[in-house]
Amino acid sequence: xxxxxxxxxxxxxxxxxxxxxxxxxxxxxxxxxxxxxxxxxxxxxxxxxxxxxxxxxxxxxxxxxxxxxxxxxxxxxxxxxxxxxxxxxxxxxxxxxxxxxxxxxxxxxxxxxxxxxxxxxxxxxxxxxxxxxxxxxxxxxxxxxxxxxxxxxxxxxxxxxxxxxxxxxxxxxxxxxxxxxxxxxxxxxxxxxxxxxxxxxxxxxxxxxxxxxxxxxxxxxxxxxxxxxxxxxxxxxxxxxxxxxxxxxxxxxxxxxxxxxxxxxxxxxxxxxxxxxxxxxxxxxxxxxxxxxxxxxxxxxxxxxxxxxxxxxxxxxxxxxxxxxxxxxxxxxxxxxxxxxxxxxxxxxxxxxxxxxxxxxxxxxxxxxxxxxxxxxxxxxxxxxxxxxxxxxxxxxxxxxxxxxxxxxxxxxxxxxxxxxxxxxxxxxxxxxxxxx
Numbered sequence: 001x002x003x004x005x006x007x008x009x010x011x012x013x014x015x016x017x018x019x020x021x022x023x024x025x026x027x028x029x030x031x032x033x034x035x036x037x038x039x040x041x042x043x044x045x046x047x048x049x050x051x052x053x054x055x056x057x058x059x060x061x062x063x064x065x066x067x068x069x070x071x072x073x074x075x076x077x078x079x080x081x082x083x084x085x086x087x088x089x090x091x092x093x094x095x096x097x098x099x100x101x102x103x104x105x106x107x108x109x110x111x112x113x114x115x116x117x118x119x120x121x122x123x124x125x126x127x128x129x130x131x132x133x134x135x136x137x138x139x140x141x142x143x144x145x146x147x148x149x150x151x152x153x154x155x156x157x158x159x160x161x162x163x164x165x166x167x168x169x170x171x172x173x174x175x176x177x178x179x180x181x182x183x184x185x186x187x188x189x190x191x192x193x194x195x196x197x198x199x200x201x202x203x204x205x206x207x208x209x210x211x212x213x214x215x216x217x218x219x220x221x222x223x224x225x226x227x228x229x230x231x232x233x234x235x236x237x238x239x240x241x242x243x244x245x246x247x248x249x250x251x252x253x254x255x256x257x258x259x260x261x262x263x264x265x266x267x268x269x270x271x272x273x274x275x276x277x278x279x280x281x282x283x284x285x286x287x288x289x290x291x292x293x294x295x296x297x298x299x300x301x302x303x304x305x306x307x308x309x310x311x312x313x314x315x316x317x318x319x320x321x322x323x324x325x326x327x328x329x330x331x332x333x334x335x336x337x338x339x340x341x342x343x344x345x346x347x348x349x350x351x352x353x354x355x356x357x358x359x360x361x362x363x364x365x366x367x368x369x370x371x372x373x374x375x376x377x378x379x380x381x382x383x384x385x386x387x388x389x390x391x392x393x394x395x396x397x398x399x400x401x402x403x404x405x406x407x408x409x410x411x412x413x414x415x416x417x418x419x420x421x422x423x424x425x426x427x428x429x430x431x432x433x434x435x436x437x
Contacts, residue, residue, distance in 0.1 A: 015114075016093060016267060017093055017094055017114075017206075017207070018091075019094065019095045019098055019104070020067075020094065020095070020097065022098060023097065024068070024344065026062035026064070027062065027341055027344055029338065030062045030069060030340075032061065032062045032064055033054070033061050033062070033070075035064075035065065036050070036054065036063055036065065037063065037065035038063075038066065038424040039065075039422055039423070039424060044422055047323060047351045048355055051323075051351035052352060052355055054072055054349070054352060055072035055349075055352040055353075055356065058072075059071070059072050059073045059076060060072070060073075060338045063347065066096070066347060066424075067096075067097075067345065068345045068346060068347035069335075069340060069344055069345065070347045070349055071336065071346060071347065071348050071349060072349045072353065073336065073352070073358075074354075074356045075358075077349075077350070077353050077377055078377075078381055079335070080335070081381040081384065082381065082382045084122065084123050084126075084382065084383055084384065085123065085330075086331055086333050087327040087330070087346060088122040088327060088328050088330045089119060089120055089122060089326075089327060090121070090122050090328060091120070091326050091327070091328045091345060092119050092325060092326045092327075093119065093120045094120075094207065095206060095207055096208065096210060096424065100216050100217070102213060102217045103213065103216035103220045106220035106221055107220050109224055111227075111231075112227055113263075114227055114266065114267045114270045114271075115264065117264050117268050117271060118130065118133060118271060119271065119275065119384065122330070126383065126384070128259060128260075129260065129268070132248075132249060132259075132260050133268060133272075134387065136185075136249065137390065141185070141245070142390060142391060145181065145185060146394065146398070148181070149177075149398050150398050150401075150402070152177060152180060152181070153177055153398050153399050154402055154406075156172060156176060156177055157173060157402050157403060157407070159172070160172040160173060161406065161436075165436060165437070166434060166435045166436075167433075167434055168431050168432065168434075169284075169285060169434050170281065170285060170429070170430065170431050170432055171431075174281045174284040174285050174399075174432070175197075176193075177284070177395065177399065178277040178280035178281055178395055179193065179196075179197050179200075179277040179281075180193060181395060182272065182277045182388075182391075183196060183273065184244075185244070185245050186244060186245050186246055186269055186273055187245060187246045188233065195229075196229070196273065198222070199226040200222075200273065200274045200278065202215070202219050203219065203223065203274050203278070204278060204421065204423045204426050205421070206220070206223065208423035208424045208425040208426065209421075209423040209424070226270070227270055230269045231266050234246060234262075234269055238250055245272075246269055249268060249269075250265055253265050272388075278426060279321045279322055279392065280395055280396070281428060282321035282322075282426055282428025283312075283315065283316070283428070284399050285428045285429050285432045286315050286319045286321055287311065287315045287399075288403075288410075288432065288434070289418075289429065289432070290311075290314070290315050290366050291368075291400075292410060292411055293412060294366060297367075299408075300368065301368065301400065301404055302404040305401055305404060305405075307368055307369075308397050308400045309393070309397055310368055310369070310370070310374075311368040311400070312393050312400070313373040313376070313393075314366060314368050314373040316378040316379075316393075317354045317370075317373050317374075317375075317376035318354070318355075318366045319366075320351070320354055321378070321426060321427060321428055322350065322378050322379075322425055322426055323349075323350045323354075323378075323427045324347060324348060324350055324351065324424050325348045325350065325380060325425065326345065326348065327345075327346040328343065328346060329341070329343065329346065347424070350376075350378055353377050354376045354378065359375060360375070379392075410434060410435075410436045411436065412434065413434060413435050416431075416432075416433045418430075418431075418432070419431070
């Protein structure tokens with residue numbers, strides 16, 4: 001049976017989403033920040049100056065508004081990632097705050113039973129499952145997708161160009177491209193794209209935001225519909241295999257159903273189909289925000305496309321599409337001089353670490369020539385290094401290659417107001433207006 005321990009809801013079933021029953025209290029002796037929140041309007045608008053000041057004030061502190069211990073230094077975050085036996089990943093998909101009763105009722109449906117599999121499954125099971133999921137992201141499969149990515153990027157960008165001399169980039173390219181790529185990778189039929197995207201659209205509010213009770217109910221209903229869709233899809237693939245990721249997982253299950261269970265196959269499909277596109281949408285937009293606001297660097301990649309891969313890495317460091325992640329301690333430990341009891345929720349602040357002067361020279365400058373740009377934390381590190389990191393960077397590279405070739409005059413529309421979806425982890429503009437000659 002689930003139980004409460006040190007303010008954290010603990011599940012014995014590796015449940016995919018576990019809501020906390022209350023906000024955890026500050027560990028004894030830990031510095032406390034009473035007002036800072038990653039969901040504040042000021043932080044959502046520009047987190048980096050605030051994150052840097054937090055890092056300088058207290059490398060490790062308790063955020064009262066969040067109910068998490070916040071870690072800001074690169075070396076401490078690396079330590080957390082490299083010690084999964086102390087800092088578990090089991091809370092990364094969980095809601096930040098207790099859920100409304102109405103949402104709990106929706107998610108209490110007997111058939112809503114996805115289980116933790118990758119980002120939120122601790123060892124040793126994570127390593128067992130990753131053996132099979134990593135095979136799906138092999139160089140062979142990525143190469144089979146690369147031409148599809150390029151063809152689809154060109155189609156979408158050509159359609160954008162044909163619309164006139166301006167466009168909204170998220171709707172035109174940055175949202176449909178990554179979604180379609182990961183859906184084809186998994187094996188979802190193209191005819192279902194719009195329906196699937198509508199279910200996934202607000203998932204980040206559920207796990208990483210603070211939605212109202214009414215919003216929670218709507219999101220929960222979409223999550224239930226989406227889980228049922230994934231289960232039906234896997235059941236169909238069980239009888240009708242093709243050359244896709246879902247079929248590969250089912251082949252592995254058939255070969256050894258104790259090493260990879262059928263429910264784990266269903267749950268991998270459920271988790272990957274969101275994780276594989278929403279953060280990439282942010283990355284596609286953030287690369288343009290960084291480059292088009294620095295004309296010399298945009299012109300440089302137009303003249304020399306070989307600079308594009310490092311420009312993507314520098315974007316991931318400077319204006320990351322993922323600025324935080326979470327962990328929970330599973331035993332008493334000490335981090336940054338602060339004693340943390342087992343069950344302490346941890347907020348890993350990438351926005352602070354990726355702009356650390358100890359790790360990067362002139363960290364607040366965007367520089368596509370930066371030699372160690374790829375030392376960012378944006379995909380994590382260690383055994384939980386993001387499985388789709390290579391795919392995400394490939395998509396961003398291809399989008400920039402096509403845009404620089406077709407639209408060297410591309411620019412940001414003047415006087416546009418950028419808004420970020422309110423959540424603690426994923427960062428990118430909800431809309432991005434572009435113009436060209």
